[in-house]
Amino acid sequence: MKVRIENISKSEEENILIRCYKVNEEIREIADFIRARDGMISGYEEAQIFQIALRDIYYFEGVDNKVYAYLKDHVYEVKNKLYELEEDYHNRKFFRCSKSILVNLLKVECVKPAMNGRFTAKLLNREEVIISRQYVPELKKILQI
Amino acid sequence: MSLLGFVKKNLMDYFIIVTGINVAIAVLGMNFDPDTVLGYEAYFSPLIIGAVAVLPSMVLYSRRELSVKGMLFRRALHLLVLELTLISFGYVAGLLTQWTIVLPFVVVVLVVYVFTLLVHYLIDSRTAVEINKGLRRIQE
Structure with a gap:
């Protein structure tokens, strides 16, 4: 497959064909x-x-070798692996909060303590996800606490 | 949780438990045996009882993430094993010489248990406040 890159002026819209x-x-x-x-x-x-905008995704969840993207009131399957999503979107504020969940920190309303050092993240759509104890130091690092 | 993380958490628990035992010994002693005079060696007993009290925490160890139900079950089991361990230790060490003080002893162990959970909850609440402030910052 040939790859061709063409320089265009700033007045034109960038596109990939x-x-x-x-x-x-x-x-x-x-x-x-x-x-x-x-x-x-x-x-x-x-x-x-x-086509889903990342900003609309509340969290990704891995269930039985499949990964799902949870939106406000909709769920889609995505073909990426959870670790790939983690690598690709960590700079878009997606944070691995447990072994099976990658949560969008921009969609977290608040965090409260749960049992045994874990935390519960309440999302803007009223859903709750668990933040495992082992991932709390990483979260603090991201939030520069 | 990793084994190292588990050991670190239990070390922290140990010091909280020792503090709780100190208070418990003072309260129990003043009410049930106010005339006893203790020597310097008495300072070791909270440390020893604390070490015995930490041992049943192995019941809570799991490499994989436990569900809420699983964690509640482990907590109940932990409390039961803890009470039995400390009662047994109390008899062997000669701390529990009469049946009448077994019930107060069980209650005191429960109080120290709740105290430890409360301290952890307060620490976690403070962490949650910091996390929420951090979240507000990145969301603005």
Whole structure:
């Protein structure tokens, strides 16, 4: 596959065009990567693909080898692994709060103590997720406490 | 929780428990045995009882994250094992010489247990306040 980069003037809108014979998994991965750089991610629901803005995602959860993105009142499956999402979006304030959950810190309303050194994060959509004790030092580091 | 993290937490628990035992010995002694005069060696007893009291904490250890139900069950089991351990130790060490002081002893252990949980809760509440301030900062 040929890769061509063209310099344009500032008056023009930047865009990426992929010209291919068929939209296969490889092309989708490239497109997903570009969208992710732009704050978008592909979400799947009943064989349909939706483009979701990262800012709308409350948390990602890994369940039985699948990863789901939870929005205010909607859930989509995403094809990325949880550790990939953690690596890609840590600078977008996504924080690994337990083994199976990556929470968007911008969607956390407040944090309160739970049992045995754990904390509960109450989200803006009234859902609650657990912050494990082992991840609390990392959270403090992110928040510069 | 890692084993190292668990040991660190129990070390902290140990010092909180020792403080609680000091208060408990003072309160129990004043009410049940006010005339006894203690020597310097008495200062070791809270340290020894504290060490015995920390041992049943192994019941709470788990490498994987426990559910809330699982944690509640472990807490109840821990309290039961703790009471039995301390009663046994009390008899062996000659601290519990009469049946009449077993019930107050059990109650005092429960009070120290709740005291330890309360101290942890207060520390965690303070951490939560700091985290919430940090969250407000990054959300602005």
